[in-house]
Amino acid sequence: METVSENVCFDGVQGVYTHRSEVCACDMTFGLYLPPQAKSGPVPVLWYLSGLTCTHENAMTKSAAQGFAADAGLALVFPDTSPRGADVADDDAYDLGKGAGFYVNATQDPWTPHFRMWDYVSQELPELLGKEFAVDLDRQAITGHSMGGHGALTIAMAHPNRFASVSAFAPIANPSQSDWGRKQLSAYLGDDDAAWAKHDATRQMEAVGFDGPILIDQGGSDQFLDLLKPEALAHAMTTRRQNSVFRMQKGYDHSYFFVSTFIPDHIAFHADALGL
């Protein structure tokens, strides 16, 4: 693992690191914010999964999360959204290939062997963090924006007892029924609908739910509402009687101005679930 940069921020350190990923068979870059409390010992971790076209950097620079993480004593992890490199398959569209890994393990060519973001985010990267940094993997929570909200919800539901809480900003909530989903799941996983189920937050909510609290924020003026399908997830959460809060935020769109507005609430929500 190599250090790309480290900047002091709210008395902690915002770092960027690269490492060889065995899972993705390429070099991967991630951001990690360690709050000042990490100087004294391992701190709980909040994962932030980003959306289409993003790298590790967008949320790290635009979400304004570090100050609130420092107050709470939470580390923030900002993974990339896909494998990277000259030999990694790509597509001309912004919503497939690089920057659009969709948090799945691809089984279809040309996306194998690199596109394995599910295993990367849920196995390899946590192991690396636990080995290299003062983080407490017994206390984790997860959030994300758009495609990253999809990733956060599906990974949380598939790993019972790992995350104390999950939240999402404008998640892709029902990808099996959306052009943000059908195209990508078909490309990466093939046309076997059964393989899609665990990568659809609404269907996972119907099937298994989540064993902790959920917070969802959705902008009421989001330009992608028809693709996100928040109503499907709200229906599924309510039908399951899932411990959850779904907030439709009037006037807000899909941008980081929306994310930064509500990130304080999300960090407070996760800090509470983690007993901070």
Place this chain on the structure above:
Amino acid sequence: METVSENVCFDGVQGVYTHRSEVCACDMTFGLYLPPQAKSGPVPVLWYLSGLTCTHENAMTKSAAQGFAADAGLALVFPDTSPRGADVADDDAYDLGKGAGFYVNATQDPWTPHFRMWDYVSQELPELLGKEFAVDLDRQAITGHSMGGHGALTIAMAHPNRFASVSAFAPIANPSQSDWGRKQLSAYLGDDDAAWAKHDATRQMEAVGFDGPILIDQGGSDQFLDLLKPEALAHAMTTRRQNSVFRMQKGYDHSYFFVSTFIPDHIAFHADALGL
């Protein structure tokens, strides 16, 4: 004036607008954050002047200022850092020409007639804001980062009674004595040292000072300390007995991670000076 974008943010609006600038003889773009209080009437204004290579956008997306401005009821203005357009002179160096207007009115070719950022920021843009938006120009304060800190300090000292307070993050504090300054002042203003004086915060502090409080934050691990020369300004402020606080922040560098860490303090400082 045309609206480029408007995003709801902390219940206010982060807008981006373009307009024909008579002063700079080109189209100019600026960001304006109006807090929710502006829905009820004019609000005080905090100017944020940006540094070398920046546009209106950097601080708007990376400084994390909007939430604190919303709490205080302050508008934030994010001007560009130079004239723009195909017919505007430029230089291959990052620190001269576009993105590097240095908040002066150029008197030398090829920088005339476009490079008139002093008049743009201190005359034309405030007039436009007063005409188009719910801002109260009787209650203004000003801040900036690096080259923008230089601009904030020099403009504030040259306009007594206009700004209730001035602050700066890692300002270029003594450009007459720095490679961040001599090159630019020479190019834009010629070699007449007397013309440089009002564009050097340290010299202006020695000559006239400021009629309100000043807050300066400087990162102790800033990679540009030798160019910024904060010790000259600290010496001048102390010698004048200027109402001021100068904070050397151990470990912090020149990045927006430094700015975002201390922007809450700066907004609170200006809000206090503005009687909010």
